[in-house]
Amino acid sequence: MIRISEKEGTAVVADAKREIVIDTKALNLWYGQDQALKNISLQMSEKQVTAIIGPSGCGKSTYIKTLNRMVEMNPLVRINGQILFKQRDIFHRNYSVEELRTQVGMVFQKPNPFPKSIYENVAYGPRIHGIRKKKLLDEIVERSLKNAALWDEVKDRLNENAYGLSGGQQQRLCIARTLSIEPEVILMDEPTSALDPISTLKIEELVQELKKDYTIVIVTHNMQQAARVSDQTAFFLNGEVVEFNDTVTLFSNPNDQRTEDYITGRFG
Numbered sequence: 175m176i177r178i179s180e181k182e183g184t185a186v187v188a189d190a191k192r193e194i195v196i197d198t199k200a201l202n203l204w205y206g207q208d209q210a211l212k213n214i215s216l217q218m219s220e221k222q223v224t225a226i227i228g229p230s231g232c233g234k235s236t237y238i239k240t241l242n243r244m245v246e247m248n249p250l251v252r253i254n255g256q257i258l259f260k261q262r263d264i265f266h267r268n269y270s271v272e273e274l275r276t277q278v279g280m281v282f283q284k285p286n287p288f289p290k291s292i293y294e295n296v297a298y299g300p301r302i303h304g305i306r307k308k309k310l311l312d313e314i315v316e317r318s319l320k321n322a323a324l325w326d327e328v329k330d331r332l333n334e335n336a337y338g339l340s341g342g343q344q345q346r347l348c349i350a351r352t353l354s355i356e357p358e359v360i361l362m363d364e365p366t367s368a369l370d371p372i373s374t375l376k377i378e379e380l381v382q383e384l385k386k387d388y389t390i391v392i393v394t395h396n397m398q399q400a401a402r403v404s405d406q407t408a409f410f411l412n413g414e415v416v417e418f419n420d421t422v423t424l425f426s427n428p429n430d431q432r433t434e435d436y437i438t439g440r441f442g
């Protein structure tokens with residue numbers, strides 16, 4: 175059952191039966207003097223896919239990079255408001271960034287494997303977390319590659335360099351790398367924008383599989399993609415959330431004229 179309520183001017187959608195995994199409350203963010211996020215309030219439920227859509231420069235990437243605190247690598251960034259991950263404030267000094275990034279993994283726009291073997295790309299994270307036993311690492315590598323729908327294509331060439339894979343395979347390898355440390359949330363920042371249509375379709379199918387086990391947030395420029403893969407969609411404009419609703423409703427019966435203009439291609 176989807177519950178829709180109004181909170182601080184922003185619609186929030188929550189599935190009453192599911193745990194809220196990410197709860198963003200009145201989040202504001204500035205790059206120096208320029209405000210990039212304005213009073214963002216969004217809730218994301220477990221094992222749901224949330225799409226973030228909106229025109230270029232509206233704050234999609236900034237928002238998703240705030241969820242694992244990557245945005246703060248920029249010293250100009252100033253933030254107020256709250257983001258709770260399973261009710262814990264991610265900005266609290268007792269919550270280390272390393273711990274957060276173990277729980278909230280990220281896949282980027284361009285596939286960015288390490289210049290290492292396919293095996294080492296996936297084993298890297300678990301090794302950093304102290305796993306040394308070869309048998310256990312082998313199991314993790316196999317499981318992660320299977321869950322990223324890549325195992326069958328690479329099982330006979332695990333020791334070859336990851337750069338020898340196609341772009342789509344590299345992106346699935348990056349997803350396997352993210353899965354290897356067993357996060358709860360996977361952030362995807364335009365994960366298919368550098369890929370061909372067939373590789374894009376594979377990633378979209380993979381997202382549908384992964385949501386059985388993970389909470390997923392995906393930034394996309396592609397509205398058809400948002401409609402295909404997500405359960406709920408947030409439409410951002412000029413750093414604000416104009417509308418947040420279950421995906422079918424947002425695309426078929428938007429509440430706000432600006433959403434309608436965007437999804438019908440009148441701007442952006």
Ligand SMILES: Nc1ncnc2c1ncn2[C@@H]1O[C@H](COP(=O)(O)OP(=O)(O)OP(=O)(O)O)[C@@H](O)[C@H]1O
Pocket residue numbers: 205208210228229230231232233234235236237248250
């Ligand atoms: N490192 C930065 N320093 C200063 N301003 C930035 C920086 N990164 C982004 N911005 C500004 O913040 C705003 C939001 O940018 P952001 O990249 O989050 O938008 P976006 O919706 O992801 O855009 P796109 O779809 O083009 O990737 C823009 O006005 C942008 O110019």
